[in-house]
Amino acid sequence: MSFKDWITYLLQRFLWYVETPRSERKELKRSQKExxxxxxxxxxxxxxxxxxxxxxxxxxxxxx
Missing domain, CATH: 1.20.5 (Single alpha-helices involved in coiled-coils or other helix-helix interfaces)
Known part of the structure; x- marks a missing residue:
């Protein structure tokens, strides 16, 4: 994985985090927890x- 790919991945994750409402992120985390x-x-x-x-x-x- 090149540096450019890594930065692109981090930006995508960050944007998903910013755009997703807090309640939805918490619900997703609860549903995936084992x-x-x-x-x-x-x-x-x-x-x-x-x-x-x-x-x-x-x-x-x-x-x-």
Whole structure:
């Protein structure tokens, strides 16, 4: 990437930032954010949570 391309990219990003309303930028940021456990450890915490929830449901049914 040449210096000219880099400057062009930075200007495009800056103009997008200036032209986009603050509320829209915040909403976009919220929608793209993933949980920290997924970011750090992948899908392992998610699968463990699903397994624990399933065990809890099964225990609740057997007690009834």
């Amino acid at each position: 949980p920290w456990s997924t970011r750090w450890f992948g899908l392992v915490p998610f699968s463990m949570k699903m397994a624990l929830n399933r065990q809890r449901r099964m225990r609740g049914r057997s007690n009834e």
